[in-house]
Every structure is written in C-alpha cells, then in structure tokens.
Amino acid sequence: MxxxxxxxxxxxxxxxxxxxxxxxxxxxxxxxxxxxxxxxxxxxxxxxxxxxxxxxxxxxxxxxxxxxxxxxxxxxxxxxxxxxxxxxxxxxxxxxxxxxxxxxxxxxxxxxxxxxxxxxxxxxxxxxxxxxxxxxxxxxxxxxxxxxxxxxxxxxxxxxxxxxxxxxxxTSGKGFSRWIDKHNRYSTNEAIETIHQLETGGLNWSALFFGKSEVERRRALKDLSLRLPFRPLIRFFYMYLLLGGMFDGYPGFTWCMLQAFYEYLITLKVWELQHQPVDSPKLVTPILENVK
Missing domain, CATH: 3.90.550.10 (Spore Coat Polysaccharide Biosynthesis Protein SpsA; Chain A)
Structure with a gap:
C-alpha cells in the first residue's frame, strides 16, 4: 500500500x-x-x-x-x-x-x-x-x-x-504598555473566577501531590494559591527563588516582578468586588456569565 x-x-x-x-x-x-x-x-x-x-x-x-x-x-x-x-x-x-x-x-x-x-x-x-x-x-x-x-x-x-x-x-512583543493594559483587563476576570472558586470549589490535595500529569498538578496548585495570604509576595519569591528565576538574568527578574504585579491586581479587584455596596454597579457585570 x-x-x-x-x-x-x-x-x-x-x-x-x-x-x-x-x-x-x-x-x-x-x-x-x-x-x-x-x-x-x-x-x-x-x-x-x-x-x-x-x-x-x-x-x-x-x-x-x-x-x-x-x-x-x-x-x-x-x-x-x-x-x-x-x-x-x-x-x-x-x-x-x-x-x-x-x-x-x-x-x-x-x-x-x-x-x-x-x-x-x-x-x-x-x-x-x-x-x-x-x-x-x-x-x-x-x-x-x-x-x-x-x-x-x-x-x-x-x-x-x-x-x-x-x-x-x-510575550510582550507589542510592548510593556500593551502587556500592562491586557493584564489589567485579565485581572478582572481572574478576580471573579477567584471568588467563584473560593465559594464553590475546594482543594484537591491528591492531585496537588500525586497528580498524574503536570496539567493536573498545576491546576491543583492554582486552587491552593487562591487561598494563600500575601499572594503577590509569595508568587514572586516562589518564582524568583524556588523556581530559579534569578538564573534567568534581568529578563527573569522582570518577568517575576510583572507576575507579582498581576497577582496584586487580582487581589485588589477581589477586595473591591467583596466590599462594594450592594446597590453599586457590578465590576464588568457581563463577565460573570463566563463562570457559570
């Protein structure tokens, strides 16, 4: 044949x-x-x-x-x-x-x-x-x-x-300003998803330690990170020190800083969503449909 x-x-x-x-x-x-x-x-x-x-x-x-x-x-x-x-x-x-x-x-x-x-x-x-x-x-x-x-x-x-x-x-091929604008938008969705996960989801400890694949373990780690205090600082030190971002030179340092900044935007918007008055306009209300 x-x-x-x-x-x-x-x-x-x-x-x-x-x-x-x-x-x-x-x-x-x-x-x-x-x-x-x-x-x-x-x-x-x-x-x-x-x-x-x-x-x-x-x-x-x-x-x-x-x-x-x-x-x-x-x-x-x-x-x-x-x-x-x-x-x-x-x-x-x-x-x-x-x-x-x-x-x-x-x-x-x-x-x-x-x-x-x-x-x-x-x-x-x-x-x-x-x-x-x-x-x-x-x-x-x-x-x-x-x-x-x-x-x-x-x-x-x-x-x-x-x-x-x-x-x-x-990443960032279109400049840092575009990256910051994009992740400012992304952080709103992430904040809504964070609240949704905290209210309805749980930790999968088995997947975290014994997951069959990198994808399964990473998603379990993501769910754990949502529940940690001082998430932006933890993320920076985890990426820069534990994962070895320091060995990626200045680009590695910049990358870790940007990821910590992104995490901080998410935590700010989580706080804003949880503390806004009941009768105030919701933060980007249409996005709520995405987590149903």
Missing amino acids: PFFTVMFSIFILTHNEEVEIAACIESALLSDDVIVVDSCSDDQTIAIANSYPVRVIQHPFESHGKQRTWMLQSVPVKHEWVYILEADERMTPELFQECLDTIQTAEHIGYYVAERVMFMGKWIRRSTQYPRYQLRLFQKEKVWFTDYGHTEREVVDGTTGFLKETYPHY
Whole structure:
C-alpha cells in the first residue's frame, strides 16, 4: 500500500495582531489548511492575513472559551486533526513533524504541547514553570472549551497525551504598555473566577501531590494559591527563588516582578468586588456569565 501523510489544519486566533500575525502565519504554512479566526480587529491584522494563502474568518469575541468552541463547531476544515496557534506563538518544523508522526498512529484524541516563553529576547525557562502544557493538537470533533478566569479550559471526549517538541511563545512583543493594559483587563476576570472558586470549589490535595500529569498538578496548585495570604509576595519569591528565576538574568527578574504585579491586581479587584455596596454597579457585570 502506498504511504501517505495525514495532514492537520491549523487555526490562528487573532485580535489586533498586526505586529505578530505575519510571522505566525509564515510558521504555520507548513500545513495546507491555515485558518485565521479574527475577533474583529481594527488594525492591519486582516489586511496582512489576506496577503497570505490562508482563510480569514471574523467572529465577534465573547470570551476565550466561547470563541474557541464556536470556531471548532462552526468553521469547516480540510482535516480531522487541528492545531491551535495564538498570534504570538510559532509553529516550528520540528513540532510540525512530530504532530504528523503522532497522528499517523494516534493513541489519544488530543495532545498537550509545552510552551517556551520568550521574553526580552530570552527563553525564560525557570520562572515560567517549564514545562507548562497547553492542549494544542486534537481531533476537532472531540474537544470543546469552557471559560476559566481570563482564559479557557478544555473539555475532552477521550484520553490525552503529551508531545516532546515545544513551541515558542513571544510575550510582550507589542510592548510593556500593551502587556500592562491586557493584564489589567485579565485581572478582572481572574478576580471573579477567584471568588467563584473560593465559594464553590475546594482543594484537591491528591492531585496537588500525586497528580498524574503536570496539567493536573498545576491546576491543583492554582486552587491552593487562591487561598494563600500575601499572594503577590509569595508568587514572586516562589518564582524568583524556588523556581530559579534569578538564573534567568534581568529578563527573569522582570518577568517575576510583572507576575507579582498581576497577582496584586487580582487581589485588589477581589477586595473591591467583596466590599462594594450592594446597590453599586457590578465590576464588568457581563463577565460573570463566563463562570457559570
């Protein structure tokens, strides 16, 4: 029987990514089916994307989980398997080949891939808790997403595995001001999710110490961190000293400081939500729908 390669489609999620989109698309063109799903950008993202042999689809953004689920359920693709890229991430030839090899004899319906956080021109390996895995390669009909804080969590209909290759994630490529503005918005969602978890969730000590995967252990650690006092300070010292961020040089120090600052924004907004008068306008009320 003749040998043939099982290809996979690549989704690229964008919103005002004119700085990043060209490099992201060029890395993804290893696939014969690249789809840019844009959240109604008002910069040059669409014009740049349309200059490449890719499909471009726009859909109003509601939340990260809803955008991904809509994309998977509504956008037709050429292949059974798909890979999700953010605009500030890149596909590498090595990762692409591993994806091809994996789906030839797939034992699972989805695979997690570790990110390499690139910050200030350096791979921040230690303080980013490398390897941190995200579900990226999967069978399109077997996965959907729900909202969690400012981001999303996957729901899978089947078992999952892990790939060995990694992908670069270029954070702060659009400048520190953009990073601060974005995380100021994210912190509101995180504050709402924090209150929701404190009121309805609990600690999974078994997963924290004996979780079967990095993903399970990291999520249990996240739930524990929500209940700790002085979270911003604890996060800084945990990342800078215990994880070894000090060995990542000045970029590592800056990264740890920014993450502690982000944690402080969340704690401030948790306090604000818990202490605002009952009859006052809710803080970004529509976001409350995302945690139901």
